[in-house]
Amino acid sequence: MKCKRRDFLANLAIFFHLVSSYGFIYVQCVDAPFIHIPGNGVISGTYLKMFRTQNVKAYLGIRYAHARRFQPPDIELTPWKGIFNATSFAPDCWQNPMPSVGRETEQILKIISSETNSDDGGRKYEENCLYLNVFVPDGLPEINGYAVVVWVHSGDFSTGSPADVNPFQLVFKQKVIVVTFSYRLNIFGFFTTDDGEAQGNYGLMDQSAALYWVKKNINLFGGDSNRITLMGHDAGATSVALHMTSGEWSKGGFHKAIIMSGNPLNAVKMPYEYEGSLDQVSSVFGCPRRPTSMFMQCLKRVDAKRLSENLPSVSWGPVVDFGLSNTSYPFIENQPEILFKKGSYHKVPVIIGVTDMEEVLTLFKDNLDTEISAADTEGFFSDIAVTDMHKLVRNYEWCSNYELITDAINFMYANESDQDVKKANKHIISAHTEKFYITPMQSFADMISNYSTVYSYLFKMRPRSVLQDLPSWISVPKYFDQVFVWGNPYMTNMVDWKSSDKRNSDIIMTLWANFAKTSNPTKSNVYIKWNAVTPNNDSVLLIDEAFNTDNLLNNQRIHFWKTLYPKILYYSADCCNSTMSGGSLVIVTTIPILCTLSIIVNIF
Structure with a gap:
C-alpha cells in the first residue's frame, strides 16, 4: 500500500477502538489499483482493512445494466467520463418493508452483515438499481486467476440486499473473488400478466x-472467467436452481452452483395466479385494469417510492413465462421439477443443503418457550393436509378425506418414544423441515446425480458464541449457517467469539472455497470425508462437531414424504373428486370409506 498517512490514521483508529471496545476495526484506504473496463471506462476501488495485515480490494457500486420498468434489463452501458469512484455501495432496489422478525433472527442477521456495509446505518433506494460489488484478494492471483463466487442475496423476492452479507473473511482467507449484486424485487422485478404484455x-x-x-469482465480483476460459482440462500438458492433450468438466459454464465436453505423443486406460480393481485394493484393506484397496455402505462407513471410503499400484500416471485413474449426467451419454460426430471438443465457440479430447523424462528416466532400440545400438533398436520388437497382438488366443500392424510402424518411424527418436554414442538418443526426442505433436497440430488456431481449437507451446528439463551430443543434455524460460511467469527466486534466457532468457520469456508476452485469440497486443507450423491447412495454430510456422513435412504420420514405421502394424497384427491361428482348424500358418506380401503389395498 502507498497511502502511509492513511495507514497512520487507521492505526490510531484501531488503538482507540480497541481501548473502547476490545473488538475489530474495519477501515477503508482509497488506493486500490485502477481498472479499465473496455467500452465503459476506468474505475478506482478501495482497500478494506482489518488490523494492519488484513486487506482486500473492493470495487463497489458498479453498474452492470439498466432497469426500465416492466422490461428486461438493458446491458448496453454508456461509457462514463473520467474515473468512476467505485468506493461506496450504490442504493438498493426498491422493496417491501422488511417483515417483522423475532429478536433472535434480527440479531443473527446483524452479525452476518457485520454492520459495516453502510456508513450511516441507513439504506437508500432507487429504481434503476442494477449495481454490483467486486471483492478481490490482495496479492497475485493463480496462473489462471482467482476462482469467483457470485452471491444471490436472501429474501423473498420482495426484500433483500447485497449488503446483507460481508464477504471480507471468505475473500481474505480463501483467496477467492466474491461478487454481490442487486436485482429488481417485488412488482418491479416480477410484474406479470397472462396476456403476453408483461x-x-x-x-x-x-x-x-x-x-x-x-x-x-472478471478477468480484469484477476478472476478466472471459467471458474464462476453461483451461490444463493433462501430465495437466492431458488434463483440458483432456476438459473440451472434457464436455457439460453444463463447458459455458460456459471460453472458450479451452491444452493443453501432453498427448495430447488419449489413450484413456480403460473401467470394467471396473479390476476387477483393485479386487480388489487389496479384499485390501489386508480389504474384501469383493462386493457393491460393502459394498466401498465398507468403504473409506469406512478412514482417508484409511492408504488413500493403502497403495494397491497402480494407474494411476488418467479412465474412460468413460456409463451409470454415474442421478443425474449422464456426464463422458466416449465415447472423446475419437470425440467430437472427430464434432464433439461445446465449440468454443473452442485452443493445443496439446509439447516435442520429451517423455519423454527418463524413458526414459533414469539412462542419459543411455549409447549405445544398434541392437539396443536394435529392441527398443524391438518393444515398441511388441507393445503395440499386444495392444490389438487381446488374445492373441498364436500371433501373430508384430508383427515386420512392428517392421520398418516401424525402416525409418522407423534408415536416416538421422545421424552423431551418439547416433544410436540420438535414434531412440528421436524415435519416442516423434512417436507419442505430435506425431501426436496434429496429428490433433487437423486434427479441430477446421473448427470452432475452433487454434494448434500445437513447443517446441525450452531455458533456457540451467540444466542445461547435459545431454548434447548432448538437446533439450527435459518441463517445460522451463514455465520460460518462468511467467516463472521473473525469479523465482528459485536461478539466475543469462542475458538471453536473460529475453527469450524475455517472448515466451512475451506469446503466452500475448495468447491469453487476445484469442484471438490474436500480437495485440500481439510480432513473430512464427503461423498458425492449417487443413484444408490444418498450420502449427506452432517455438519456438526464430528462432520460425519449419513445416508438419507435410511430415513423413514424422508421416504414417507417422497414416496408414500404423494400416493395417499392422490388417492384421497381422487376420492374427493368422485364424492363431489356424486348425486346423492349416500354416495358422499360411503365413498370416503371405500377410499380408505382403496388406499390400504393399493399402497400396502
Missing part, C-alpha cells in the same frame, strides 16, 4: 445480466 421474471433476468457482466 413477461415477468425481470429480477431473474437482472441476475443473468449480472452473470454476463462477470463472465465478460
Whole structure:
C-alpha cells in the first residue's frame, strides 16, 4: 500500500477502538489499483482493512445494466467520463418493508452483515438499481486467476440486499473473488400478466445480466472467467436452481452452483395466479385494469417510492413465462421439477443443503418457550393436509378425506418414544423441515446425480458464541449457517467469539472455497470425508462437531414424504373428486370409506 498517512490514521483508529471496545476495526484506504473496463471506462476501488495485515480490494457500486420498468434489463452501458469512484455501495432496489422478525433472527442477521456495509446505518433506494460489488484478494492471483463466487442475496423476492452479507473473511482467507449484486424485487422485478404484455421474471433476468457482466469482465480483476460459482440462500438458492433450468438466459454464465436453505423443486406460480393481485394493484393506484397496455402505462407513471410503499400484500416471485413474449426467451419454460426430471438443465457440479430447523424462528416466532400440545400438533398436520388437497382438488366443500392424510402424518411424527418436554414442538418443526426442505433436497440430488456431481449437507451446528439463551430443543434455524460460511467469527466486534466457532468457520469456508476452485469440497486443507450423491447412495454430510456422513435412504420420514405421502394424497384427491361428482348424500358418506380401503389395498 502507498497511502502511509492513511495507514497512520487507521492505526490510531484501531488503538482507540480497541481501548473502547476490545473488538475489530474495519477501515477503508482509497488506493486500490485502477481498472479499465473496455467500452465503459476506468474505475478506482478501495482497500478494506482489518488490523494492519488484513486487506482486500473492493470495487463497489458498479453498474452492470439498466432497469426500465416492466422490461428486461438493458446491458448496453454508456461509457462514463473520467474515473468512476467505485468506493461506496450504490442504493438498493426498491422493496417491501422488511417483515417483522423475532429478536433472535434480527440479531443473527446483524452479525452476518457485520454492520459495516453502510456508513450511516441507513439504506437508500432507487429504481434503476442494477449495481454490483467486486471483492478481490490482495496479492497475485493463480496462473489462471482467482476462482469467483457470485452471491444471490436472501429474501423473498420482495426484500433483500447485497449488503446483507460481508464477504471480507471468505475473500481474505480463501483467496477467492466474491461478487454481490442487486436485482429488481417485488412488482418491479416480477410484474406479470397472462396476456403476453408483461413477461415477468425481470429480477431473474437482472441476475443473468449480472452473470454476463462477470463472465465478460472478471478477468480484469484477476478472476478466472471459467471458474464462476453461483451461490444463493433462501430465495437466492431458488434463483440458483432456476438459473440451472434457464436455457439460453444463463447458459455458460456459471460453472458450479451452491444452493443453501432453498427448495430447488419449489413450484413456480403460473401467470394467471396473479390476476387477483393485479386487480388489487389496479384499485390501489386508480389504474384501469383493462386493457393491460393502459394498466401498465398507468403504473409506469406512478412514482417508484409511492408504488413500493403502497403495494397491497402480494407474494411476488418467479412465474412460468413460456409463451409470454415474442421478443425474449422464456426464463422458466416449465415447472423446475419437470425440467430437472427430464434432464433439461445446465449440468454443473452442485452443493445443496439446509439447516435442520429451517423455519423454527418463524413458526414459533414469539412462542419459543411455549409447549405445544398434541392437539396443536394435529392441527398443524391438518393444515398441511388441507393445503395440499386444495392444490389438487381446488374445492373441498364436500371433501373430508384430508383427515386420512392428517392421520398418516401424525402416525409418522407423534408415536416416538421422545421424552423431551418439547416433544410436540420438535414434531412440528421436524415435519416442516423434512417436507419442505430435506425431501426436496434429496429428490433433487437423486434427479441430477446421473448427470452432475452433487454434494448434500445437513447443517446441525450452531455458533456457540451467540444466542445461547435459545431454548434447548432448538437446533439450527435459518441463517445460522451463514455465520460460518462468511467467516463472521473473525469479523465482528459485536461478539466475543469462542475458538471453536473460529475453527469450524475455517472448515466451512475451506469446503466452500475448495468447491469453487476445484469442484471438490474436500480437495485440500481439510480432513473430512464427503461423498458425492449417487443413484444408490444418498450420502449427506452432517455438519456438526464430528462432520460425519449419513445416508438419507435410511430415513423413514424422508421416504414417507417422497414416496408414500404423494400416493395417499392422490388417492384421497381422487376420492374427493368422485364424492363431489356424486348425486346423492349416500354416495358422499360411503365413498370416503371405500377410499380408505382403496388406499390400504393399493399402497400396502
